[in-house]
Amino acid sequence: MRRHAALLACLLAASAQAQEDVDALKLADEAPAVVEQRSDWRSFVEAGVGRFVRRADGTSQTSRRLSLDVQYEHTLSQKWSVAFADRIDTSWLPEGGGRHSINTLKEAYASWRPLDDAMLDIGRVNVRNGVSLGYNPTDWFRRGAVRSVVSIDPASLKQNREGADMLRAQRLWNGGSLTALYARDPGRLLVAMTQKIGGLSPQLLAYREQSQPVQLGLNLTGLVNDATVVMFEWAGGRAPSQLGDTTTAWRDCISTGLTYTTASKLSLTGEFHYNGAAADDAGWNRLRAGPPLAYAIYRNQVQQAQDLPTRRELFFHGLWQDALLPQLDVAAMHSTDLADHSRRSWLELRYHAGRTDLALQWQRSDGRHLTNFGALPEARAWQWTIRHYF
């Protein structure tokens, strides 16, 4: 009797599965023929409106901006291609303070490919090195590259930056590559080599700016298992400290961590950031307690360089794609300064509706007086954005 019942259950399950397959196949029969032509263009317009609370007096103000971002790449022949990328950010200052526009020419260069595995680029190129998410010591071209900060999202800071005028050559071979570039202003030379060794592909870098000592770098990634990637990024060399000392000493900068991805499309990243050129804990406390002008100059220089003002930081990032409902992405970020225990958090909900993205962003920063994040002018902020690709 029990055997018959089990057999009947199996038959019913098989029948249900067959019906589900039939329904799915019928649906597939009606799938539309999607025809998308490859385009040389990728452009969008984005509008943002929000409110922020000023830390100084606790008042709340409105922020409004409009951005146009254009990317173009075109293959002229088998050997020649051109690329162009530009962005205009217009923001309206609070309380009728007028309009302010910033243009960022990201790229404008021609590329020549004499061989399948050899290329030469000339013009304005956006060069970015580094395998970490929140802090990239080997990304030497980040210094002064961000002209308009529209979000603290690391992806946004990497996208909205100015390129440098340069000549870049690249040679590839089976399992490796060599890239050398020279940027005229202010005389920067970078050489990067990647070579596959077993299951690893380390990238070694050497960078020199004007007559400063050569800086070395290493980028390395590996798999712990099918769900976990580890990253290690290091840059080191003799350099003056960020405090403006004239004497140079060997200084290391490190960014290392891992990204774990669950089966439900949730990726979690944790990183440790170390900046050996920043003020140490005692130096940072002296700076905070010292003349306000010296503190302001230091913060301004560090911000321009997109570096860390203190030695150590913990960074967390999470991205959950198709969270709760399809096409909804939830992203979160949190930084803790280990020298002064100040914190910054950021959260974004982004919904993709065809060619349009709707996003809600929120951020807050906390910390004692003149700490890393406790000194940021905006204590809390939120922003709605709408982006349309065309």
Place this chain on the structure above:
Amino acid sequence: MKRLTALLFSCAVLAGPAAAAPTPQEILSASDAVRNPDYAFGLTNTLVEYRKGKQTESNVLAIYSKADPNGGQFRSLVRYVAPARDANKLILYNGKDLWLFDPSSKASIRLSPQQRLLGQASNGDVVTTNFARDYKAIDAVEEDTQDGNRQTRRSIKLNLAASNADANYHRIEMWVEPGSARPIKARFYSESGKMLKTAYYRRYQQALGTERPTEVVIIDGLEPDWVTVMRYTDWAKREVPEAWMQRDYLPRFKPE
């Protein structure tokens, strides 16, 4: 080589019982040769995803694939054509070496095999795969099964077990057409025995010298109303130098 295997298999079947019957592994290799040519090639993969009967997403990818001279598994370079927000993003699939390059940020990001870039389709579903490289066909039995056109067909059912660490699934059941070894459908299982998905191979059309499936319908094992339709078009033989199969080439990859 794969074409030769397919030919040998067909001859063996046509010659009747006197000839040596192909082994299950030979049938699997012949089935791989129906899905993929044995040289470097390019195609366009259009994915349309449905949930609860409603279209939720569509992606268009331009893919170049080339078999690894050491081992035979395919490596692929992928460029997003659509949707607009992902256009021109690039992915390298080289075994477990996965990289995403975003032209907006110029950032190359290392991905883990578990990081899926498209809705329900796993990375292995999207790019070219030789099952015979990563799975061992344990047995082959004849049975009737329902095909992608909802017709009952005579088939050979192969039971596949993962044979190395690169395999994405613990176990696969695959039904192929007797004689031609054309894949009809496959069911993919986790180590715990859970059915993860079913794939139907259909719409056979001439492509690169033989009839190949130009549509794969993927049905989720846990949510059967989660369906992905993958359509292959623009098949073309391509020259893909070995030096292109690395992270540092990704920013340069522009499919024709």
